[in-house]
């Protein structure tokens with residue numbers, strides 16, 4: 001039986017002053033899927049994620065989200081960014097947004113408090129539960145040893161993991177990531193790939209990515225966009241053997 005998608009778009013079109021950045025983009029994401037979204041510069045990938053998270057409003061089409069696996073779909077297209085975030089869709093931009101003067105632990109703590117809406121009046125039990133969750137998160141992002149370090153002193157890769165950890169403590173069902181491995185060392189890139197695999201045991205992730213080796217190593221399904229449109233969807237080997245994709249990337253004529 002086909003699994004119902006957690007998120008889908010129907011013919012989403014975005015125009016900026018008459019310029020069509022995304023054209024009739026239809027897309028389906030299954031729960032706990034790791035999907036890569038690739039395409040040349042200007043293909044519309046970031047704009048498409050912007051539509052999903054409510055940053056950009058489409059001219060036509062809609063985005064539908066199934067907040068609970070047994071529940072019905074809710075349209076996202078008319079909701080505000082913060083409403084979409086609280087429904088369980090988290091967006092991470094390329095530059096990490098962390099509090100550099102706070103420690104790693106304090107950054108994570110703020111994230112849990114934001115989710116729970118508790119700053120004061122925490123019972124000892126709640127505090128312990130929160131500490132345990134943060135410890136678990138620190139382990140997952142590989143920063144247990146750096147819990148007390150100032151976040152501003154972390155490496156680029158570590159900052160990205162910290163921000164991912166902060167997002168996860170908000171308990172989203174879908175994560176939208178913009179080029180998470182850009183600027184990372186090879187070792188950091190590999191660790192990020194493993195982290196994404198672990199995240200998708202519980203959540204769905206969409207990654208916009210230019211690093212083709214990374215996509216090859218960690219993808220199952222890949223969506224290719226070109227000039228605002230869906231060009232091809234399939235495994236990396238389907239994508240690599242597609243003449244139209246080769247033409248778009250390498251300027252090669254098919255045939």
Ligand SMILES: Nc1ncnc2c1ncn2[C@@H]1O[C@H](COP(=O)(O)OP(=O)(O)OP(=O)(O)O)[C@@H](O)[C@H]1O
Pocket residue numbers: 016019021039040041042043044045046047048
């Ligand atoms: N706010 C905006 N106003 C006008 N044009 C925009 C705006 N945002 C994006 N565009 C244009 O829309 C097109 C798609 O941009 P987008 O950033 O979505 O592409 P992309 O596939 O993410 O590219 P890259 O891989 O380079 O980040 C580009 O031609 C871009 O210049």
